[in-house]
Structure formats: structure tokens, C-alpha cells
Amino acid sequence: MRNIGILVCKELRTYFISPIAYVVAAIFLAISSYLFVSQAMYISALSMQMVRFQQEIPPLDIHQTVFLPPFLNMTIILLLVLPLLTMRLIAEEARGHTMELLATSPVRSIELVMGKFLAAWLVVLIMLAITLHWPLMLMSATTIAWKPLFSSYLGLALMSGLFVAIGLFASSLTENQIIAAVISFGILIGLWLTGSGSSDNSTYTSVIGYLSLSAHVEHFVRGLIDTRDLTYLISMTVFALFLTHLMVESRRWK
Amino acid sequence: MIEAIGLGKRYGPHVAIEDVSFAVQKGEVLAFLGPNGAGKTTTMRILTGFMSATAGTARIAGFDIFDHPMEVKRRIGYLAENPPLYREMTVAEYLTFVAKIKGLSGRQVTVALGDVLEKCALGHVAKRLIPNLSRGYKQRVGLAQALVHNPEVLILDEPTTGLDPQQIIEIRQLITSLAGGHTIILSTHILPEATAICQRVVIINKGRVVAVDSQEHLSARVRQTEQISLGVRRPQPDTVSILNTLTGVCRVTPKPMDDNGQVFIVESELGQDIREALSETVYKNGWGLLEMRAITLSLEDVFLHLTMQETGLDPAHVETPEPTETPLA
Ligand SMILES: Nc1ncnc2c1ncn2[C@@H]1O[C@H](COP(=O)(O)OP(=O)(O)O)[C@@H](O)[C@H]1O
Numbered sequence: 001m002r003n004i005g006i007l008v009c010k011e012l013r014t015y016f017i018s019p020i021a022y023v024v025a026a027i028f029l030a031i032s033s034y035l036f037v038s039q040a041m042y043i044s045a046l047s048m049q050m051v052r053f054q055q056e057i058p059p060l061d062i063h064q065t066v067f068l069p070p071f072l073n074m075t076i077i078l079l080l081v082l083p084l085l086t087m088r089l090i091a092e093e094a095r096g097h098t099m100e101l102l103a104t105s106p107v108r109s110i111e112l113v114m115g116k117f118l119a120a121w122l123v124v125l126i127m128l129a130i131t132l133h134w135p136l137m138l139m140s141a142t143t144i145a146w147k148p149l150f151s152s153y154l155g156l157a158l159m160s161g162l163f164v165a166i167g168l169f170a171s172s173l174t175e176n177q178i179i180a181a182v183i184s185f186g187i188l189i190g191l192w193l194t195g196s197g198s199s200d201n202s203t204y205t206s207v208i209g210y211l212s213l214s215a216h217v218e219h220f221v222r223g224l225i226d227t228r229d230l231t232y233l234i235s236m237t238v239f240a241l242f243l244t245h246l247m248v249e250s251r252r253w254k
Numbered sequence: 255m256i257e258a259i260g261l262g263k264r265y266g267p268h269v270a271i272e273d274v275s276f277a278v279q280k281g282e283v284l285a286f287l288g289p290n291g292a293g294k295t296t297t298m299r300i301l302t303g304f305m306s307a308t309a310g311t312a313r314i315a316g317f318d319i320f321d322h323p324m325e326v327k328r329r330i331g332y333l334a335e336n337p338p339l340y341r342e343m344t345v346a347e348y349l350t351f352v353a354k355i356k357g358l359s360g361r362q363v364t365v366a367l368g369d370v371l372e373k374c375a376l377g378h379v380a381k382r383l384i385p386n387l388s389r390g391y392k393q394r395v396g397l398a399q400a401l402v403h404n405p406e407v408l409i410l411d412e413p414t415t416g417l418d419p420q421q422i423i424e425i426r427q428l429i430t431s432l433a434g435g436h437t438i439i440l441s442t443h444i445l446p447e448a449t450a451i452c453q454r455v456v457i458i459n460k461g462r463v464v465a466v467d468s469q470e471h472l473s474a475r476v477r478q479t480e481q482i483s484l485g486v487r488r489p490q491p492d493t494v495s496i497l498n499t500l501t502g503v504c505r506v507t508p509k510p511m512d513d514n515g516q517v518f519i520v521e522s523e524l525g526q527d528i529r530e531a532l533s534e535t536v537y538k539n540g541w542g543l544l545e546m547r548a549i550t551l552s553l554e555d556v557f558l559h560l561t562m563q564e565t566g567l568d569p570a571h572v573e574t575p576e577p578t579e580t581p582l583a
């Protein structure tokens with residue numbers, strides 16, 4: 001436990017002094033802010049119009065109309081930027097020979113993996129927390145549906161955890177950061193797209209459908225907390241971390 | 255303190271080291287000497303737990319390296335061939351991090367940092383970013399990293415490679431100053447380095463230990479005969495044949511004449527002291543004794559000799575360096 005703490009601190013320090021975390025956070029926050037603001041303005045313009053034409057205003061579901069579209073788009077942005085945040089984690093230790101220090105210190109490889117995972121995940125959680133100010137600002141203008149909002153953030157947080165774990169695994173495969181990023185894009189896009197586009201009901205498509213990342217995340221963002229989705233995201237994350245642990249251990253046996 | 259028992263490592267079909275065994279006593283400084291690719295780094299990586307072995311094991315401070323890796327790692331300081339430095343840290347930040355992952359906490363870290371900065375003379379660069387340091391200073395930071403938790407055992411892989419002569423001297427002095435307080439294994443492919451810093455030498459070639467001994471013993475092992483260099487002022491045509499008649503002498507090799515006289519290399523059977531007989535003969539014949547010195551092989555010759563034997567090459571057929579001559583005591 002102590003070792004994990006030391007490693008988390010070290011990784012966080014590295015994130016806060018290297019430009020990559022700031023660039024990733026800036027891009028993510030700029031795009032998601034734009035999505036929030038434009039969606040909110042679009043919806044408010046729409047309702048003004050309805051009032052003007054004396055139409056009967058249907059009860060407005062704030063979550064479905066204002067928050068859902070930007071949240072769904074945020075998942076895509078995270079998929080595109082998180083590999084850039086995680087590519088360095090293990091690849092750089094291998095390339096810079098610092099793995100030799102870590103592996104000959106009294107630190108277990110699982111502690112190493114967990115330390116790196118938690119640090120990177122924490123950075124993403126901070127980014128997500130910053131986006132919370134948009135819903136909070138709307139609090140004065142309208143009533144917020146808190147339950148779906150909570151569910152959305154839970155889904156985004158767990159999904160980011162999985163993305164980070166997969167990125168960490170990719171980073172353990174190579175000494176080259178770019179290759180690590182490309183591998184994690186590959187895995188993430190593959191997982192994202194599996195299951196889309198098939199509609200028949202064979203076992204094959206239902207298995208593939210279960211693997212599909214986008215479907216599980218979408219449930220959360222729509223406001224549904226389902227144990228199957230929870231299980232999917234958590235078990236996939238644990239599995240990716242376990243594979244990373246195996247990769248780090250396997251260096252010894254080369 | 256350190257005991258390697260039949261260590262072996264293969265990379266696929268390639269055998270990197272085979273049956274490497276040696277022991278190091280507490281407080282001793284041992285050199286691991288061998289040409290590039292001999293298997294020095296591989297052996298050290300196994301001892302430090304960075305790599306597994308495919309055969310054999312080792313005990314460090316009484317702990318088996320495979321059964322109790324954490325106990326062993328706590329007691330080892332390791333300077334790898336490429337010092338493991340973080341580009342984004344200052345010297346002090348880096349050493350603090352290393353102290354913590356080596357298991358120190360709280361006050362211990364501060365004390366250890368102060369000690370190691372002083373020991374390695376790094377105090378004035380403590381706040382500098384590591385990538386901005388010179389090569390010599392980076393190597394010192396590497397050494398400080400191995401030392402920071404005051405480990406019983408230090409394993410240093412070619413600590414002076416790539417440094418300029420001044421830096422080499424500084425690093426060697428630093429290592430020498432550490433001897434006694436720590437048990438040290440140091441690898442090198444430079445012979446004078448092994449003799450300068452270490453009490454004992456393990457010579458390794460092509461993955462096998464070819465010799466383990468102190469420097470003097472190694473020289474003695476190789477010598478089949480005692481050799482004496484004899485310089486006389488007025489050699490005669492029959493000098494060689496007269497010398498050959500002395501008891502114990504097996505061969506006399508005359509060197510070319512020069513202005514001062516001539517030098518003869520007189521070989522005698524091992525253990526025979528012919529110096530007295532020699533000087534008497536020279537005096538009786540009035541050749542004029544100029545010098546008489548015993549020739550010992552330098553470790554360099556020993557090394558070449560042993561490694562050549564190992565591959566089955568006849569050392570006589572390879573160009574050997576001139577043996578160095580040491581004056582008789
Ligand atoms: N990762 C590796 N994969 C395959 N062969 C290796 C690897 N590392 C070292 N070797 C081989 O093992 C032998 C010993 O290497 P090494 O221990 O680095 O020697 P030294 O440190 O004495 O120069 C060499 O023949 C080298 O080519």
C-alpha cells in the first residue's frame with residue numbers, strides 16, 4: 001500500500017510538470033465545454049420558439065435533451081485523448097532504463113501497475129470533475145435531474161478507468177510511446193465498435209454485443225445503473241490490469 | 255555475503271552465462287572482469303532480481319534471491335550499466351523518490367538524502383534537473399541512487415564506462431572510499447580498474463568463470479616458470495651456454511645488444527631461486543652485472559592467457575603484450 005502511494009505521487013508529479021496532461025485536459029475541456037454550451041443554447045432557443053408560436057410545451061427532460069448529447073460525445077473524446085495520457089506510463093520506464101530501478105527495488109509489480117493506474121485515472125477524474133460546473137451552472141435556470149446526472153458521471157468515470165487500464169496495458173507492450181498509443185487506440189476502437197451494426201439474435205451476436213463498450217456506457221449516460229454494465233466495466237478493467245501485471249512480470253523471464 | 259551457485263541464463267537457444275559460481279565475503283570488493291558480451295550484466299541482473307536465471311541460484315545476506323526477492327532487494331544497491339535516471343526530476347527529488355521506494359520513510363529519508371549528497375559530493379547540484387548534468391555527475395547520481403538506503407551489498411555494472419579520465423579517477427576514489435562499509439561487486443572490462451579497486455577478481459569469458467582469485471595468485475597460476483631479466487655490460491659469445499649449465503635454468507633467451515650491454519631472459523623451474531647463482535656467475539666471468547629483476551605477468555597477460563586457453567587457442571600464437579617487469583624486492 002505504501003509503495004502504491006509513493007508511486008502515485010511520483011506519477012502525478014510527472015503529469016503536473018509535463019505538458020501532455022495539460023494539453024490533453026485543455027483539448028478535452030474545450031471541446032466538452034463547447035458541446036455543453038451549444039447544446040444548452042440550442043435547447044433554450046428551441047423552447048423560446050415553441051413559446052413564441054404558442055405551441056403547447058411538452059415537459060422538457062433536461063437530462064435527455066441538454067446533457068445526453070454532450071455526454072455521449074465526451075465518451076468519444078475520451079477515447080481519442082486518453083491513450084495520449086497513458087502511452088508514457090510503462091513504455092518510458094522501459095526505454096529510459098528506470099524499469100531496472102523499479103524492478104530491483106522492494107516493490108511488487110502489482111504495486112507498480114496499481115500506482116500507475118491510479119495516478120492516471122486520478123488525472124482523468126479531475127478533468128471530469130471540472131466539467132461538473134456546467135450542470136451546476138444550470139441549477140439556477142432549471143431543475144436538474146440528479147439521478148441520471150450521477151449515473152452519467154459514474155459511467156464516465158468507470159469507462160475512463162477501463163480506458164486507462166487498456167492504455168496502461170498497451171504501454172507495457174513496447175518501449176515506444178507512439179506505438180503504445182496506436183495499440184490502445186486499436187483496442188479501444190475495436191471494443192467500441194464490436195456489436196454495432198448486427199441485429200439478429202444468435203448467440204454470437206449476443207456475446208459480441210456484451211463485449212461492446214459503447215452499449216454499456218450508453219446505459220449509464222441515459223441514467224440506467226445496471227449491474228451487468230457495472231460488472232462489464234469493472235471486470236474488463238481488472239482484466240486489463242492483470243494482463244499488464246503479467247507483462248511487467250514477464251520481463252524477468254525474457 | 256554473496257554466494258552464486260551454478261547460475262545459468264539462456265536467451266532462447268543462446269547461452270549467455272553457464273555455471274557461474276563464486277562467493278564474496280562481507281566487506282570485500284570483488285571485480286567481475288571480462289570482455290564485452292562475457293555475461294557480466296546478465297549475472298548482475300540475476301543477482302539483483304531484475305531477471306530470473308534458467309539454472310542455479312544465489313544467496314545474498316543469507317536470503318535466496320528467488321525465494322525471498324523482497325528481502326534481497328532491500329539489502330542491495332544496484333547501479334545498472336545505464337544509470338536509471340528520470341529526466342523530469344531534480345537530483346534531490348530523484349534521490350528522495352529512490353529512498354522511499356527502497357523502504358525508508360519519514361525522517362530516515364531526509365537523513366539518508368543529506369548523507370548521500372555529501373558522500374557523493376552532489377550537494378551543490380541537488381536542485382539541478384538531472385538531464386542538465388554532465389556525464390560524470392549523472393554517474394555520481396547513479397551511484398548515489400545505489401547508496402541512498404545504505405545497503406549491505408552494492409552491485410555496480412561498469413561504473414566508469416563512458417567517463418573521461420578525470421571523472422574515472424573521481425568515481426574510482428568514491429568506490430574505494432565505500433569499501434569496507436559495503437560488500438561490493440563491480441564489473442569492468444578494464445584490467446587496471448580491477449587491480450586498482452578490487453581485492454579479488456572473477457574473470458568471466460563467454461559466459462563462464464575462467465578464474466577466481468586474488469591478483470597475485472592469478473599471476474602465479476599462469477606462470478609455468480620463473481623468469482628473470484638479467485642485464486650485463488660485457489656479454490661474451492658463450493654467455494648463453496654458461497647460463498644454461500646452472501642448475502634449475504631451463505631456457506635463456508638473449509635480447510638484442512644495445513649501447514649499454516645486453517639483456518637475457520633466464521627462465522628457471524618454478525620454485526627454484528637462482529638469483530644467487532646467477533649473480534655469482536656474472537661476477538666470476540666479469541660480465542658486469544647491470545640489473546636483475548623478476549618478471550611477473552600483469553593481470554592483462556593473465557587474462558589473455560586464461561581466456562585464450564579457454565577457447566583452445568595457443569597463447570604463443572597470439573600477439574601478447576610485453577610482460578611488465580617489477581624490480582626484485
Ligand atoms: N536481452 C537479450 N537477449 C538476447 N541475448 C542477450 C540479451 N542480453 C544479453 N544477451 C547476450 O548475452 C551475452 C552476455 O551479455 P551481457 O551479460 O550483456 O555481457 P557483458 O555485460 O559482459 O558485456 C551476450 O552474448 C549478449 O549478446
Ligand SMILES: [Mg+2]
Pocket residue numbers: 291294295296335412
Ligand atoms: Mg554489460
